[in-house]
Structure formats: C-alpha cells, structure tokens
Amino acid sequence: MKLVWSWLQRHLDSDLSVAEVAERLVALGLEVDAVVAARDDLTDVHVVEVERIEAHPNADRLRLCSWRGADDKRGTVVCGAPNVRVGLRSLLAPVGTQLRGWDKPLRAATIRGVVSEGMLCSPQELGVGDDASGIIAIDSDVPLGTPAHTALGLDDVVLDVALTPDRVDCASVRGLARELAAAGCGTLKPLEPLESLLAQGGTGADVTPVAILKEAQGLCGFFSLCRIEGVAARPSPLWVQKALRACDVGCHNVLVDVSNYMMLDLGHPLHVYDAEKVCGAVRVRLSKKNEPFKALDGETYPLDAGLLVVADDNSVLALAGVMGGVASGCSAQTRDVLVECAHFAPSAVAKSGRALGLVTDSRYRFERGVDVSDSLEVLARSCAMLVTLAGGKDKGYSAAGSVTPDKEQAVIACNRETVATYGGVELEEAQVQGILSALGFVADEGGEGGKEGWRVPSWRFDIHESQDLVAEVLRVHGYEHIPAKAFAVPQAQMQARVESVAYGAGVPLLSHAGVTGLCRVAAARGLCQSMSWAFIGLEQARALCVGEPLQLANPLSQEMAVMRPSLLAGLLLACARNQKRGFTRGALFEHGAVWREGAPDKQGYNLAFVRWGAKEERHWRAKGAKEGVDVFDGKADLYQLLGAWMTVKGQGQGRYALPPWYQGSSAEAGKSVPIVAHYGIPTASLCRLFDIEGAVVMGELYLDKLPPPSQRVFASYVPSPYQAVRQDFSFDFARPVRAGALLRVVEAVRQKTGLIREVSIFDVYRDGQEQKMSMGLSVVLQSQEETLRAETIKDVSATLVAAVAKQCGGVLRDG
Amino acid sequence: MCGLVCGVVMVAPSLSDKDVRAALQALEQVTDEQEAQAWRVGHLGKKGAVTLALRALSALPLQERKAQGRRLNEARQRLDEAYRARVAALQNKQPSEEADWSLPITDTPMGSFHPIEQVMGEIRAFFLGQGFAFADGPQIEDEEHNFCALNMPEDHPARQMHDTFYVQGGTRLLRTHTSSVQVRAMRARQVKEGGLYMFSAGPVYRRDYDQTHTPMFHQVEGLAVDKALDMGHLKGCLLAFCRSFFGGDVALRFRPSFFPFTEPSAEVDIAFSRTDKEGGLGGVGGEGGLRLGGDEWMEILGCGMVHPKVLQACDIDSSQWRGFAFGMGVERLAMLKYGMRDLRMFFDSDMRWLQHYGFHPFAAVP
Known part of the structure; x- marks a missing residue:
C-alpha cells in the first residue's frame, strides 16, 4: 500500500514529520519498506x-x-x-x-x-x-x-507500507489515518459532509433492477448500482492522476480513475459499467460450466461452474469482486454509467481469483474483508465525485441485500490481566481501555469493557480471540515496553527430555553427533561439503534410481522436476559445473534427505561423495599428479567414513548386485542385508548425461540403513608381552583369485590357531596375457601365552599354506 | 679423505702427555662419524697406540708398571670420553645450509564444512544447551500439518505468502516451513502434565527463485509450551540466543507483525551499521561490511505467542497452556554473521566459494 503524504493529510491532522509517522507505523506493525522522497531537483524544468x-x-x-x-x-x-x-x-x-x-x-x-x-x-x-x-x-x-x-506528481513523499495479510483495514488512506489517530499521532478529520445521500429507487425506468439470486446469497451480502447519465469520459484532472500514479495505479479516464481513487481512499472496491452495454436486470449469481467471460485484461476465460459473477440478461458482466468484463467496460464514448458498490464474501472472491489466476487490488481487499456497513456511503461519495469530475446526473440507485453484517460483530474479553498473562506487561485498566476504545472497540453492554467484552469494529476482520486484543494493546503501547524476562527450561523438563525425536512415517532419526563425525572425516580427507537442491531433472533422477522417481506437480523448471532419489545427482552436477570453471580436480560431499522408490513417505537420508581429476595436485613431491582417481580412492573414502559411524570388519568381499549407475569394477560395502553403501566409478552414460569428463569416483552411504550408533563394548585385551614373528608368503595361482577369498582363508586359520595378529597383502602380480597370478601375503604371528617356538611357527605356516592350496589353489613359491 | 690411519699419532710402545694432546687435537679435526670411527680404531682399537702401550707395560719393572699403568688408563679414559663427546656432537650437528625447508608440504588439503552446516551447528548447540530437545519431521508434508493445524485453512490469504510445491498425484506438498514439526511434536507430546520445549532445523521449500529467494532454504524453529510463559520470556530467550550467536552486546527491536500461527506476533530486527571494512555482524568473514550496533535495523526472525487455535488443533487445552514459538532463516543468519552476499551461491557448490566460506572441520561445529 502506497501512502501519499499529501493524501494522508486530507484525512489526518498531525504535527508529526514524515520520519516520525514512518517510525510510528513500523511500531504499530505496519512495516514501511521505503520512503520515497519528493523530486526536488526538477524545479527548473x-x-x-x-x-x-x-x-x-x-x-x-x-x-x-x-x-x-x-x-x-x-x-x-x-x-x-x-x-x-x-x-x-x-x-x-x-x-x-x-x-x-x-x-x-x-x-x-x-x-x-x-x-x-x-x-x-x-x-x-x-x-x-x-x-x-x-x-x-x-x-x-x-x-x-x-x-x-x-x-508529474513527483512533489509528494510516498511511504511504501508493507501490509500483513490480516490488516486489510489499513489498505486505504482513510484506514491508515484511522490507525495513526488511534495511536495518538493526530486527529482523524471528519469526511466532508455529503450534500445529499442518494435517492433509492429513483424514477422507474431510470434504475436498473438488481437481485442476488438465491444460489449467491451468503456469498453476496449487499449489491447496489447507481445510475449516472450524461457523463463525459474525459481524462481525470491532474490531482487525481497524480494521486493514482503515486500509488502505481494506471490512469484511464475519469470514470475508471474515480473508482480506483475511492478504493484507495476509503478501502471499498467499486466497479463502473457502461450502462448502455448492460441489458436488462443485473443479477449476482453463480457461473455455469464453460460460460464465456472476456475480462478487462483482454483474456477470454471459460468459467468453471459455481463462481460468483455479476450478470445481465445476456451474459456475465464481471467476475464478482475480482475483475470486470470488456463487454460492459467504459470507453471514451461512454455516456451513462452504473456504479457498483457491493459486498462479496472472501471465500467466493478467493475461489474465483484462484480459479482464473487473477490478482487484482479488488480481489486483495474482498478476500481479506471489506466493511459492508459503509457501502451506501461509499456509493454516494463515489457518485458525487463522479458527477463533479465527469458531469452527468445521478438517477438514484437500486440495491439488494443488507448493509448490516450477516454476523453480529463478536464480543471479546480483554483486560489488564489478559494483557499481563500473554503480553508480560503490567498496565492500568484505564490504559487498556483507552487503547482499545481509541482503536474503535466498544465496551459491550457491561460498560467497562474488560470481562464483559469488547465489540469489534465493523472494519476489523482479524480479531477473534482475547489474544488478538492483547496484540492490539501491546502494539499501541509499544513492543519495546515488553520487559525481557529471564527464560530457562525447567530442570524437570531438561531431565525428562529425549534429546532427539523424529516424527512422521518413515522419517529417520539420525544422531547429530554421528553425522557431524562423518562430516569431519570427509572434510579431513579433503572433501568440501556442498548443498544442492532437493529436486533434480527427471532424466537425471531416472539414471540414479530403480523405478520411477517422485515428481512435483508444479516444478519451477524441468531441471527441478523430481525429488532426488540419490545425492549423487547434485554432486555430479556440481562436478560438471566446477569442471567448466576450470576445476579439473576436486572433491565434494553432501548429506541430506532423498526419496526412494518414488514414494513421499520413503524419505531416506544419505551421505555421498565424489572425487574427480588427478589423484594429487601437481606438486614437487607428488607421485599421483598424472594418475586419475580410481575406484580404490572411493573405497578408501567409504571405509574411513563407515569407520566413523561403526566398527567395520573387513572391507567387503566384492561385487554383488550393484546399482546400474556404477561401472563394473565398483563394489558394495557390507555383505549383510541391508546394504549400507555403494561406491565406484560412474558408468560412461552417466558421465555423458551429467556432462562430466575424465576420471571420477563416487560413493553413497545410506545413513538411515546403518545401525544406530551405540555405546562401544570392548572385549578384554592385554597386549602380548611375547615376541612377534613376521612371515612372508608368495603364492602362485594358476587362475585369478580375489584378494577377499585369500583373506577369508587367512581369517579361518586365524580363528583356528589364534596365533595370527596381523595380515596384509604386500604384492599383487598378474601376468598380462595369461590367467596366472601371484599374491604376496605378510602375516605377523604372536602368541598370548608364550614365545613362539620354531616348530609352532612351522606348523602355523604349514596350515596356512595347505589351506590356501586347498581353497584357492595357491602354490607357495620356492625360495 | 684421510683413510683409516688419518690422525693417528704413532707412538709405541709408550704414550706421552704430548701424544695424548696430539690425539685429542686430531679428534677435533674429524668432520663425520666415519672419520671419528677411524680415529677410534687408530687410538683405542686393538692396534691402537694406547692398546700397544698398555701391552708394552709387562716389560716394565713392577713399580714403574703400576705408575705407567695408572697413567695410561687415565689417558685411555680421557680419549674414550673425548671420542664419545665428539661422536655425540657430530650426531647432533645442525643440517647443512642447502636444505630448503620452505618448500610447501604435500599433505592432502583439508576439506571444509558448508556454512549452513556450521551455522545450524551453532544454533543447535545453543538450544540443546538451553534444554530444548531436537525434533525432526518429514520434508514432504500434508496440508494438515503444514497449513490447517497452523491456523491456515484453505482460503486463508496467508497461504499465498507460502508459494507451495505440490507432489504429483495427491495433496502432499514440500513443507514451506519447519513449523509443521511443531504440530507433530505437540500432537505426540508424551507427558501431558509437563511442558514442551523443542526446536527443529532443516530444509524448507517455497516456489520462488530470484536474487533474494531460493526454492530451497533452511529454517530453525523453536517452541516452548508451558503454563506461565508470556512475551517477556520470548524476548528473554531470543535476546540470549542473539547474544550468544552474534557474540556481542546486540540490540534487538521487536515490532508487531502477523503470522497465522502466533498471536501476538513479532518480527525481530537487529541493530547494525555499515562499515568500509569487510566482515559480517559476527565480525568475521567476507565482504559484508556490517557491524553490530548502530541505527539501522535488519530483520532476522519471526516469533510470537502460539495461537490458541494451534494449541487446540494439537489437542492442548489453550486455557491451561500457553507457549511461544520462533523461526529463523539459516542462510540469512549465516550471511549476517559471516558476510556472504549472494544467497544463490549457497547452493552452487562452486569449489572456490566452498573453500573461501567453508569452515575447518575440527574448529567448526561446537
């Protein structure tokens, strides 16, 4: 709502400066977004x-x-x-x-x-x-x-007041003046006395018959039309144009401009029809299915059934309270007009506005509430202004419905106690009464207000509860006078609390400490945390999930059309963006919600990472600066991350059912169900889809599938005081054997003998052409009970060699 | 190089004081452990001068043998000590001048925490410390939890302030605020006799994308329900938070506002001034050029007393219980404290931006 300073002065007698008024408005809850100063540099022009x-x-x-x-x-x-x-x-x-x-x-x-x-x-x-x-x-x-x-109308200061949706009573200059006066910022000037109220009925044929059809009763409380004949649809006088322009309202001709001016002045939207284009009686009714309506914005809308419209004998004249129609609109040739002042129910106006997607000043006001009780006065004032500026003669009006609100204004209790209870401010009873009275609340029959209650003024639509009145008292008294009180959660509450709770079906409860620990590990390994949109393109989502992803009904764009089934999409997009910016090498991770299986209730929680480019930055000591990242870089990240969450035994046995977006050499972690993570190289088609070049490795942990972090329980352990012995074995294999299989054999021997403390694979060699390969195994033997004797070492070694021979076909190499 | 005999004074079979001095001088000349070892062999080894002289003692008369023996033993001890000292000195020798220790290290550069992670961590630490419990809820909500129970029935104009994403084929929507978690927490309230103190944090979604709006952003939401809470407690709670978060003596302005789910409602502004220097209100970071205190005001959060209709919708007797609630945008708080300027960069994953505004993982979340 634009508030023009000189316009305000027509309604408010006040000594305050612009800055003071602006400050007061903010304190009252009417935020002033901007104060646009007058142009004082154009005096010479x-x-x-x-x-x-x-x-x-x-x-x-x-x-x-x-x-x-x-x-x-x-x-x-x-x-x-x-x-x-x-x-x-x-x-x-x-x-x-x-x-x-x-x-x-x-x-x-x-x-x-x-x-x-x-x-x-x-x-x-x-x-x-x-x-x-x-x-x-x-x-x-x-x-x-x-x-x-x-x-140009630039000699006025304009305050841009940002109205909250509840304060439609302030969507007019009169309303803002009333508010300022109630807050002690001046006196509300009485409106100029009307020379005469309109005559109802007029003389027979002059007046257009109006009716609110039964189907529309309850949606239209009052409807009136005043007929003015012999107007001249000339441009408005400069002062009207200036006032409208300052409020960002376009100027047309005096007929339209006056209706806009009165709406901004008094807050009640009006409409003006060209009387010659209205045929027969005017009725407020509901639209029929597919009834055509060409609105003043030039668009033709086939209406849904059941929208509130104003119609004549032939067609729809206006979408009630939202927008008029072209067919009955005023033009430069208009001679006779019908001025409409009506009251339409907020729900009806909201419904039509939404149905047609039309946002207008009229809809804004009706949707939030318009005072029905001043309808006839507004009609009379508008017609008087029209006759003054456009000439013509008013022929009287016709009306249907009533200017008394259908529901009696509520009576609501509020006294100093209520204010203290909710507002925390101690006031005298007289202060409370003074503030509410000034705002137009009337103490109900009981006399004093207070317990008996306050009758809400007809222009307020936002007052329903005692708390609403407390808010009224507080804002006029000043929020700055609410004392800040020491606040502490009661001890009993603190002790009883569960520190973290997740509500709603399928919402995983994750430990913050656990997730933070993962982030620390990731960042310590050189990964930067990123955050991406939770919505991605359909094609990208399909490439990263089994089944169909969850689609939005009204996405912002095709690139943001579906909820991500995997965090990899955001990371791969980020990778591509960074590559285009010249970051040929990088590492990112992200954690966040994902939606699996295309179901709104399947909200999962993942942590994913991606590395691209060379293993190492080019550097004087770097050995991997020319080598691209490989699957083992991803495996290292993944197992270090898993290790931060839980105790991990082993590093996976190999390839099982991999998601199709990973290339063959990738692997999954955790053989047991459920699978908790995947890592590997993206497929070539995935890289093409995301427009990524060069070496990339990625991985994703399904955090909600991980066991919740638990207190670690230790088996008792005393480091052995006896000497350890390292034994190296080189095995030749006639056909390829997986390291995991070899390690499984060693593990079995460890279980059996209890003498193997450590094991590592120190060498892997594959003959390029042939199937043959060899692996070097280093084992540390140590006993908890005694110094190992030569025979024992020999026995364990023999057991190991025999087991490898039997289960993997490995032959100990001589020497 | 001198070779094995280098510096060996050939005296046999006796050893004079002069010989010992010469040997000690020779020891001073050696420059590495290898030469020192050669010196030791020459003097104290099997064929060394001292050993030979000791061996020659047997030819002497008894009295002289005793005197010479003592003298020789003393000399041997002296030379031995000198040798050990020299070797120790050589081992501890400072590195030569040529090594360039200014060469940069080759460690993996540290990654970083996203500023949102950092700021959410700071906020979480404060409210957990105050005794609030953390509550989480679904990001895909229904109209009941996101709107209706929060006093926003279907026709409510305030719904227009929340331009909402809907999920295809149903009435499910992406939550437009974390207030939906309030509703779930109140409805699930376990101890009916006790109060409820909770907060929530996470992404929310609104269908709006321009320079100052992103379709996804983060909110933190707090709720306290008990029997004797009023606006004064709300003020006290938020003042304590802002002092802790911004780390200074902040001035706050509470001004009336409107939210459908609170009454009375307020928006809170923080006092600031603009400076030529870099830095956000936290006195750190980017190019914000802001300083705490001053005569300009910037909105940081919305709050109010829980609307009785919301309590009723959550089956809480509003004549017995009252509460306050507040909500804030995490990106906005991050920008104010650390001085980032462009909201959209938070979601761009630009490595340069992440490295600049990211936080060290171990100095980071408290």
Whole structure:
C-alpha cells in the first residue's frame, strides 16, 4: 500500500514529520519498506507548449520547435522526438538546468548549425521513467510554467507500507489515518459532509433492477448500482492522476480513475459499467460450466461452474469482486454509467481469483474483508465525485441485500490481566481501555469493557480471540515496553527430555553427533561439503534410481522436476559445473534427505561423495599428479567414513548386485542385508548425461540403513608381552583369485590357531596375457601365552599354506 | 679423505702427555662419524697406540708398571670420553645450509564444512544447551500439518505468502516451513502434565527463485509450551540466543507483525551499521561490511505467542497452556554473521566459494 503524504493529510491532522509517522507505523506493525522522497531537483524544468515546428535546415530528422511558456515567454529548441506536434504541452529544461546523472548543467548547444536553447525532455532524460522514444506529453489543462515535479506528481513523499495479510483495514488512506489517530499521532478529520445521500429507487425506468439470486446469497451480502447519465469520459484532472500514479495505479479516464481513487481512499472496491452495454436486470449469481467471460485484461476465460459473477440478461458482466468484463467496460464514448458498490464474501472472491489466476487490488481487499456497513456511503461519495469530475446526473440507485453484517460483530474479553498473562506487561485498566476504545472497540453492554467484552469494529476482520486484543494493546503501547524476562527450561523438563525425536512415517532419526563425525572425516580427507537442491531433472533422477522417481506437480523448471532419489545427482552436477570453471580436480560431499522408490513417505537420508581429476595436485613431491582417481580412492573414502559411524570388519568381499549407475569394477560395502553403501566409478552414460569428463569416483552411504550408533563394548585385551614373528608368503595361482577369498582363508586359520595378529597383502602380480597370478601375503604371528617356538611357527605356516592350496589353489613359491 | 690411519699419532710402545694432546687435537679435526670411527680404531682399537702401550707395560719393572699403568688408563679414559663427546656432537650437528625447508608440504588439503552446516551447528548447540530437545519431521508434508493445524485453512490469504510445491498425484506438498514439526511434536507430546520445549532445523521449500529467494532454504524453529510463559520470556530467550550467536552486546527491536500461527506476533530486527571494512555482524568473514550496533535495523526472525487455535488443533487445552514459538532463516543468519552476499551461491557448490566460506572441520561445529 502506497501512502501519499499529501493524501494522508486530507484525512489526518498531525504535527508529526514524515520520519516520525514512518517510525510510528513500523511500531504499530505496519512495516514501511521505503520512503520515497519528493523530486526536488526538477524545479527548473517547466511546462511549455509547442507553437510552431519548422524543418531543420541541415538535418532530416531534426526539427526546430518554437515554444511558449508562462508570461508569454518564448524560445526555440532543436528536437528529434517523433511525437512532437504543434499544441503539445511538454517539459522544457532551460539552459543552466542540472539534470540528474549529468556531469554539467545544460548549455546552449549548436546542433548542425542551429542554436538550441534548452531541451524538450523524454521521461528517461528526466530520470522519471525508462521511455526514451519521445518527449513527455503533459495534459493540456496543466498551466504553462508549472514546475515538472508538480506536473508529474513527483512533489509528494510516498511511504511504501508493507501490509500483513490480516490488516486489510489499513489498505486505504482513510484506514491508515484511522490507525495513526488511534495511536495518538493526530486527529482523524471528519469526511466532508455529503450534500445529499442518494435517492433509492429513483424514477422507474431510470434504475436498473438488481437481485442476488438465491444460489449467491451468503456469498453476496449487499449489491447496489447507481445510475449516472450524461457523463463525459474525459481524462481525470491532474490531482487525481497524480494521486493514482503515486500509488502505481494506471490512469484511464475519469470514470475508471474515480473508482480506483475511492478504493484507495476509503478501502471499498467499486466497479463502473457502461450502462448502455448492460441489458436488462443485473443479477449476482453463480457461473455455469464453460460460460464465456472476456475480462478487462483482454483474456477470454471459460468459467468453471459455481463462481460468483455479476450478470445481465445476456451474459456475465464481471467476475464478482475480482475483475470486470470488456463487454460492459467504459470507453471514451461512454455516456451513462452504473456504479457498483457491493459486498462479496472472501471465500467466493478467493475461489474465483484462484480459479482464473487473477490478482487484482479488488480481489486483495474482498478476500481479506471489506466493511459492508459503509457501502451506501461509499456509493454516494463515489457518485458525487463522479458527477463533479465527469458531469452527468445521478438517477438514484437500486440495491439488494443488507448493509448490516450477516454476523453480529463478536464480543471479546480483554483486560489488564489478559494483557499481563500473554503480553508480560503490567498496565492500568484505564490504559487498556483507552487503547482499545481509541482503536474503535466498544465496551459491550457491561460498560467497562474488560470481562464483559469488547465489540469489534465493523472494519476489523482479524480479531477473534482475547489474544488478538492483547496484540492490539501491546502494539499501541509499544513492543519495546515488553520487559525481557529471564527464560530457562525447567530442570524437570531438561531431565525428562529425549534429546532427539523424529516424527512422521518413515522419517529417520539420525544422531547429530554421528553425522557431524562423518562430516569431519570427509572434510579431513579433503572433501568440501556442498548443498544442492532437493529436486533434480527427471532424466537425471531416472539414471540414479530403480523405478520411477517422485515428481512435483508444479516444478519451477524441468531441471527441478523430481525429488532426488540419490545425492549423487547434485554432486555430479556440481562436478560438471566446477569442471567448466576450470576445476579439473576436486572433491565434494553432501548429506541430506532423498526419496526412494518414488514414494513421499520413503524419505531416506544419505551421505555421498565424489572425487574427480588427478589423484594429487601437481606438486614437487607428488607421485599421483598424472594418475586419475580410481575406484580404490572411493573405497578408501567409504571405509574411513563407515569407520566413523561403526566398527567395520573387513572391507567387503566384492561385487554383488550393484546399482546400474556404477561401472563394473565398483563394489558394495557390507555383505549383510541391508546394504549400507555403494561406491565406484560412474558408468560412461552417466558421465555423458551429467556432462562430466575424465576420471571420477563416487560413493553413497545410506545413513538411515546403518545401525544406530551405540555405546562401544570392548572385549578384554592385554597386549602380548611375547615376541612377534613376521612371515612372508608368495603364492602362485594358476587362475585369478580375489584378494577377499585369500583373506577369508587367512581369517579361518586365524580363528583356528589364534596365533595370527596381523595380515596384509604386500604384492599383487598378474601376468598380462595369461590367467596366472601371484599374491604376496605378510602375516605377523604372536602368541598370548608364550614365545613362539620354531616348530609352532612351522606348523602355523604349514596350515596356512595347505589351506590356501586347498581353497584357492595357491602354490607357495620356492625360495 | 684421510683413510683409516688419518690422525693417528704413532707412538709405541709408550704414550706421552704430548701424544695424548696430539690425539685429542686430531679428534677435533674429524668432520663425520666415519672419520671419528677411524680415529677410534687408530687410538683405542686393538692396534691402537694406547692398546700397544698398555701391552708394552709387562716389560716394565713392577713399580714403574703400576705408575705407567695408572697413567695410561687415565689417558685411555680421557680419549674414550673425548671420542664419545665428539661422536655425540657430530650426531647432533645442525643440517647443512642447502636444505630448503620452505618448500610447501604435500599433505592432502583439508576439506571444509558448508556454512549452513556450521551455522545450524551453532544454533543447535545453543538450544540443546538451553534444554530444548531436537525434533525432526518429514520434508514432504500434508496440508494438515503444514497449513490447517497452523491456523491456515484453505482460503486463508496467508497461504499465498507460502508459494507451495505440490507432489504429483495427491495433496502432499514440500513443507514451506519447519513449523509443521511443531504440530507433530505437540500432537505426540508424551507427558501431558509437563511442558514442551523443542526446536527443529532443516530444509524448507517455497516456489520462488530470484536474487533474494531460493526454492530451497533452511529454517530453525523453536517452541516452548508451558503454563506461565508470556512475551517477556520470548524476548528473554531470543535476546540470549542473539547474544550468544552474534557474540556481542546486540540490540534487538521487536515490532508487531502477523503470522497465522502466533498471536501476538513479532518480527525481530537487529541493530547494525555499515562499515568500509569487510566482515559480517559476527565480525568475521567476507565482504559484508556490517557491524553490530548502530541505527539501522535488519530483520532476522519471526516469533510470537502460539495461537490458541494451534494449541487446540494439537489437542492442548489453550486455557491451561500457553507457549511461544520462533523461526529463523539459516542462510540469512549465516550471511549476517559471516558476510556472504549472494544467497544463490549457497547452493552452487562452486569449489572456490566452498573453500573461501567453508569452515575447518575440527574448529567448526561446537
């Protein structure tokens, strides 16, 4: 809501400055987004009229324009604007004017041999608009010599008030003035007395019959039309245009402008029909299925059944409270008009507005609540203004329904105790009563307000409970006067609390400490944490899930159309973006929610990572700077991460059912069900889809499938005091054997003998062409009970060699 | 190099004091352990001067043998000690000048925590410390939890403030605020006699994307329900939080506002001023150029007393129980404290930005 300072002064008698009023509005809960100062730099620029136009002797496109200003002052300028014509009033910047954004004051310039004394200005040149295509045209009724800021309506301060959805009563200048007056910022001026109220009924044929059909009763409480004959649909006078422009409302002709002006002035939306285009009686009714309606925005809408409309004998005239129709709209030829002032139910207006996707000033107000009780007064004032500005004669009005609200205004209790209970402020009873009375609340029959209650004024639609009245008292009293009290959660509550809870079906409860631990491990390994959108493109999602992903009904774009089934999508997109920026090497991780199996209730929680480019940065000691990351880099990340969450035994036995987006050499972690993680190289088609180049490895942990972190329980252990012996074995195999299989054999021997403390694979060799391979195994033997004797070492070694031979076909190499 | 005999003074079979001095001088000349070893062999080894002289003692008369023996033993001890000292000195020799210790190390560079992780951690630590319990809820919600129970029935104009993403084929939606978790927590309240103190944090979604809005952002939400809470406690709680979070003597402004789920409602502004220097309100980070305190105000959060209709919708007797609630945008708090300027960069995963604004994983979340 734009609040024009001079307009406010027509309603409010106040000594306060603009800054003080702005501050007060904020304190009242009416946030002031901006205070736009008046343009005081345009005083030299003034209105002139073009008297004569001659061709420029040396340029085809330029013309010499002679102008006349106030006191018969005259001069000549060179002008190239296509819209210049004799009789046009425009704005002249005389020599010496300092224009905003110009380095130096304007000088007399010689343009192609002709001296130009000043300049006729375009909106862009004056800094009042973007239009540079022609000079500003000023209405012919603006006196010559009028300074530009007055002619353009820029001589006023405008406050941009951001209204919260509950305060529709302040969506008018009168409403804001009423609010300021109640808060002690001045006195509300009485409205000018109406010379006469309208006559109801008029004389028979002059008045259009109106009716609210039964189906629309309850949705339309009151409907009135006043007929005015013989108007002239000329442009509005300058002061009306200025006021509307300052409020960002476009100017059309006086008929439309007056209805907009009155809506901004008093808060009650109006509509004006061309009476000649209305056929027969006017009814408020519900639309029929597919009834056509061409709205004033130029669009034709086939209506749904059941929308509240205003219609004549033939067709829909207006979507009630939202927008009028083209067929009955006013034009320059309009002679007779019907002025509508009505009351439509918020739900009905909201429904039609939503159905057609139309957002209008009228809808905004009706949807939130319009005071029905002032309908006839608003109608009378609007018609009086129309007759004054457009001529014509009012022929009386016809009405249906009632200006009494269908529900009696509520009576709500509030006294100093209520204010103290919720607001924490101790006030005198008289203070509470004073504030509420000033806001228009009336103490109910009981007399004192308080327990008996307060009757809500007819213009307030946001007061339903005692707490609402507490809020009223607090905001006028001032939120700054609420004392800050020491706050502490009661001891008993703290002791009884469960530190973390997850509500809702399928929502995993994750330990913050656990997730933070994972993040620490990831970051310590050089991975940077990223955050991506939870929604990704359909094709990308399909490439990263089994089945169909969960789609949004109204996505922002195709790239944000479905809920991610995997965090890898965001990471691969980030990888591609970074590669394009020249980051040929990088590492990212992310944790967050995912939606599996395309079901809203299957909210999982993952942590994923991706590395791309060389293993190491180019560096004086780096050995891996030329080698790309490989699957073992991913495996290392994954097992270090898993180790931060739980005790991990072994490092996976190999390949099981891998998700299809990993390449063959990838592996999964954890043989047991459920599988808790995957890692590996993305398939070539996945890289193409995400537009990624070079070496990439990635992995994902399904955190909600991990066992919850538990207190670690230790088996008792005493380090052996006896000497350890390292034995190395080199096994030859006739066909390939997986390291996991070999390690499983060693583990069995360990279980059997209890003498193997450590094992590692120190060498792997595969003959390029043949199937043959060899593996070097290093084993540390140690006993808890005694120093190992040579025979024992021999026995264990023999057992191991025999087991490897039997189960893997390995032969101990000689030497 | 001198070879094995280098520095050996050939005296046999006797050993004068002069010989010992010469030997000690020779020891001073050796420059590494290998030369020292050669010196030891030459003087104290099997064929060394001292050994030979000791061997020659047997040819002497008894009295002289005793005197010479003592003298020789003393000399041997002296030389031995000198040798050990010299070797120790050589072992502890400082590195030569040529080594360049300024070469940069080759460790894996440390990764980083995202600023959102950091700030959520800071906020979480505060409220857990205050005794609030953490509660989580689904990110895909229904209209009941996201709107209706929060006093936003279908026609409520406030729903327009939440431009909502809906899931295809149903009425499920992406939660537009973490307040939905409040509803779930209140409905699930275990101990009916006791109060409820909870907070929640996580991503929320609104269908809005421009310079100052992203379709996904993060919120932290707090709720306290008990029998004797009022706006004053809310003020006290938030003041304590802001002091802790921004780490200074912050000035806050509470001004009336509107939320369908609270009444009275307030928005909270923090006092700040602009500076030429870099830094957010936390006095650290980027190019924000903000400082705590001053005469400008910036909105940081919304709050209020829980609306009685919300309590009723959660089966809590609003004549017995009252509560306060607050909610804040994590990105906004991060930007204010650490001085990032462009909201959209939070979700771009630009390595340069992450390395610049990221946090060290071990200095990070408290």
